[in-house]
Amino acid sequence: MVEWTEQERNIITSIFSNLDYDDVGPKALCRCLIVYPWTQRYFASFGNLYNADAIKTNPNIQTHGTRVLHGLDRAVKNMDNIKGTYAELSVLHSEKLHVDPDNFKLLADCLTIVIAAKMGSGFTPEMQATFQKFLAVVVSALGRQYH
Amino acid sequence: MSLTDKDKAAVKALWTKISKGADAIGADALGRMLVVYPQTKTYFSHWPDMKAGSAPVMKHGKKIMAGVAQAVAKIDDLTSGLLDLSELHAFQLRVDPANFKILAHCLQVVIATMYPNEFTPEAHVALDKFLSNLALALSEKYR
Numbered sequence: 001m002v003e004w005t006e007q008e009r010n011i012i013t014s015i016f017s018n019l020d021y022d023d024v025g026p027k028a029l030c031r032c033l034i035v036y037p038w039t040q041r042y043f044a045s046f047g048n049l050y051n052a053d054a055i056k057t058n059p060n061i062q063t064h065g066t067r068v069l070h071g072l073d074r075a076v077k078n079m080d081n082i083k084g085t086y087a088e089l090s091v092l093h094s095e096k097l098h099v100d101p102d103n104f105k106l107l108a109d110c111l112t113i114v115i116a117a118k119m120g121s122g123f124t125p126e127m128q129a130t131f132q133k134f135l136a137v138v139v140s141a142l143g144r145q146y147h
Numbered sequence: 148m149s150l151t152d153k154d155k156a157a158v159k160a161l162w163t164k165i166s167k168g169a170d171a172i173g174a175d176a177l178g179r180m181l182v183v184y185p186q187t188k189t190y191f192s193h194w195p196d197m198k199a200g201s202a203p204v205m206k207h208g209k210k211i212m213a214g215v216a217q218a219v220a221k222i223d224d225l226t227s228g229l230l231d232l233s234e235l236h237a238f239q240l241r242v243d244p245a246n247f248k249i250l251a252h253c254l255q256v257v258i259a260t261m262y263p264n265e266f267t268p269e270a271h272v273a274l275d276k277f278l279s280n281l282a283l284a285l286s287e288k289y290r
Contacts, residue, residue, distance in 0.1 A: 034268040035275055052269050116256045117263035125182035125199060132183060
């Protein structure tokens, strides 16, 4: 089981309670689609993704980015059982969405970069370590039901 | 995923904006890496101090960024431009190449914290490609 110190729990709750979901979510998803263009394969029905500007102004991406980020809320509220919390979502990503689980890490890295840009020097090494640990647990849980 | 002319122009443009802060970027990224990825500390067991802001970390961060500057200058042929550094890493330092990716990520996080407006998604993709190619050139002589 994943162990969390008091400090780590506080860091995670603090980051998420100060988050502008409508800004950070879309920004992270856009960055992922631009920096790792092969991830666009999952969004063929979203319309125009031909270039960076199209991606940034695409309303479907905006909506979806916010949704994905809110998807992390349940992990924040259930840090002691992220694995169980995401069992269903893992099945969804595997059997319905057919997302290569390696891609979860790419989105996680983009989210880290967006948060870093927002927090500036406030994003200390300790905060980065905790945030990345949290995302690694989420990523692992999402990939668990693949077979 | 080789560098297009557009990538090279984007990297050089970003470098122009951030190069004055290169020493600080290098020191922060290295210090951060040692905290976020503790396994990387194994390469610095000979240092008296591995804390962020310590003398060895600042000095080494500066050295790393000098290497990045060299790579930017030789962006048209990274393999021959970084030959000396590749030999150093292959035969003396023998850093596992997986760690290049780790340091590249930390560099990008630091650049995001210090230059949030300049580190657009477009600049990010160019820099990510550049750092991947840099890592490839650095591991050229490994085997």
